[in-house]
Amino acid sequence: MAATAAGVGRLEEEALRRKERLKALREKTGRKDKEDGEPKTKQFREEEEEGEKHRELRLRNYVPEDEDLKRRRVPQAKPVAVEEKVKEQLEAAKPEPVIEEVPSAPRLPPPPCSRDLKRDVAKKLEKLKKRTQRAIAELIRERLKGQEDSLASAVDSTTEQEACDSD
Numbered sequence: 271m272a273a274t275a276a277g278v279g280r281l282e283e284e285a286l287r288r289k290e291r292l293k294a295l296r297e298k299t300g301r302k303d304k305e306d307g308e309p310k311t312k313q314f315r316e317e318e319e320e321g322e323k324h325r326e327l328r329l330r331n332y333v334p335e336d337e338d339l340k341r342r343r344v345p346q347a348k349p350v351a352v353e354e355k356v357k358e359q360l361e362a363a364k365p366e367p368v369i370e371e372v373p374s375a376p377r378l379p380p381p382p383c384s385r386d387l388k389r390d391v392a393k394k395l396e397k398l399k400k401r402t403q404r405a406i407a408e409l410i411r412e413r414l415k416g417q418e419d420s421l422a423s424a425v426d427s428t429t430e431q432e433a434c435d436s437d
Contacts, residue, residue, distance in 0.1 A: 329343045 327339075327342050329339065330346075332343075334340055336341065
């Protein structure tokens, strides 16, 4: 047991030396931590509470009845004139018209006259007119042949019906 007691005593001495070195380092760096060994979060909360104690009460929306509180009331803020700022922003947002000089285009030859075009196309149109007339005539002839056949069959069928009716 004597060995354990000596070991514990030695550990305690080392712990005290470490604490002293840490204090010396804190003093060198300028940190002001509490010496009672509380965690930093707890120390921070206590500092906040101290700061709140010294805070002055300002009343903006609340109208107090107490005379002492009425002195702490903040005067109502006047709205800032925004119209000028908005006008400036709108003017700044307007794009300035950019007029660039168009470089002169190379001169193009004038378009051909319509008379020249009509003259060139007239020969082709004549051929097409002849072909369409022939095609139309053929279609009419085919229809007439079809109608003659159908007329003949219609006449035959009516005569057969009359013959049957007269019996």
